[in-house]
Amino acid sequence: MKVTGKCWVAQGYVMAYDIIVQQFWTSPIDPKENARWVMAGVSEAFNRENGFASQGYTFIVAGHNFAGGGKSIEHVVTGLMGAGIKAVFADSFSRLQFRNAINYGLPFITCKDIAKGCQTGDELEWDTATGLIRNLTNGHVFQSVPVAPFVSEIAAAGGLMNFIKKRIAEGTIGELH
């Protein structure tokens, strides 16, 4: 499958705390509300209702340790998904948010140096099968680390919990390896 859309390129280190600032840590998780305020801590432009969500980005492109800072809050991922983000491409991710992202069905894709070849607003095309990311605006091509098939299965099932429920019902837990 190929996914196409506009990207937002992070400038510098984006922490989980910036993606969802503490005043918007809803309890329980509220994806719609999280999406309204996602990225509020990243820049002044995004620090208003739907500041990021209204920009129509499909992808985020970032450098090292995207969503780091040692916070496990799942609002980061629900907020980004609610804002229409379909995948995040970065050199590396914080371990906690990498797990959350896969478990919620938002692919966090490792792709070395991609931030150096993209600018905010560039149109990207991501081939989910081969991991090839094409910058349609400037012609650069990047090979990302392909994801295991179960990652797309989790996304298709609507998250890890549903995926496991389905597997238990089918009696196919034993096939996970």
Place this chain on the structure above:
Amino acid sequence: MTITEKIIALNSGRKRVVPGELVWVNVHTVMTMDYLGAQTFAKLHELGVEDVFDRNRVICVSDHLVPPPNEKFATMLNEWRRIVRSHHITHFYDLGNQGIAHQIMVEKGHVLPGRISVGTDSHANTYGAVGALGNAVGVTDAAVAMAIGKLWMRVPESVKFIVRGEWPPYVMAKDLSLHVMGMMHWNGHLIYKAIEYTGDAISRLGMAGRMTLCNMTVDLGAKNGIIAPDAITRKYLRSRTEEKYLNVQSDPDAAYEQVYEIDLRQVGPTVSRPHRLDDVVPIEAVEGIPFNKAFVGTCTNGRVEDLEMMARILRGKRIHPDVNMLVVPASQAVYLEAMKKGYLAILVEAGAAIDTPSCAACAGIHTGVAGDGDVVLSAGNRNMQGRMGSKKAEIYLTSPAVVAASALFGKITDPRKL
């Protein structure tokens, strides 16, 4: 392959794995505790699952909330106990038999070389001390592991630290841990890496020090920290488990993303300044700074060897009248052994208060929290603003030896100069 890669391969039915790969692994044990356990079991029920995958391999520990200091915690504990009992969990370490979960997991033989164990608390990296792959997970991942005995993992790149030389007097594993923090930085280059500690200095390090080292790898941002099993490991496990385990070691040609060498002659007593873990300095840079609270305990430094070091320094002496010192053994077993060996008597005679084994003030939610204006000298693991309570408190992190020596004078003191 490195030891971490081999463990992941062995427990996922593969001959080989490569860094970056995502695989499903079999989990040896899953730990959950009083603070997040009820949520974890609720998630298990959400999966439509009534029973855990193996009631001998789901380990439940009361550590954050015991004994309850308020009504809220008491009620949470009651609910927690009801849930654990309803699942007929074999190993439930509740008040009277309790300890900090990570201490319990290692001390009671619930983690083994070559196997994978996870827990719903960030310092589950501690399990690497016996050559296990130990990992912290959230409640969703823990619930899945409790339901099916499996979990997905990303194979990390490995980074090796070769540590050489004799351990100088009063220099502890904590100093090495903080030294590495200063080198590599909090959330720095070691994000998602497997850290392997090796070298002759590690071979001479006892299990308590190995636990301290592996414990704080999570604060370096790493996936896990590990020390390959050796004679010390086998001796430690002899009385703790009857299960067979594999002697998994890194191959001589294993590929490391980086290799660092540390000579212990360059490591002295080390301190991390408020409010950043990686604001690390040799003790000389902070000597003489006054403080009013001293704290030794936690899954990082609450073991018998830590209390022994403190007793050596405080024997026959009296701590400064302006210092409140709180000492919290990491488990009932540690408490009892330190009592029998006379260490607790020495500490009490010196003016320290001993508290019931628990996480205590470390996470700022239980006994001994910091208030406005407090300056805390702690042998714990984190010092961000507000970590131990008030945001208007400052926390210096260091070894139990430095805490003990400093408590005598009410200001940061180099134990080598006593």
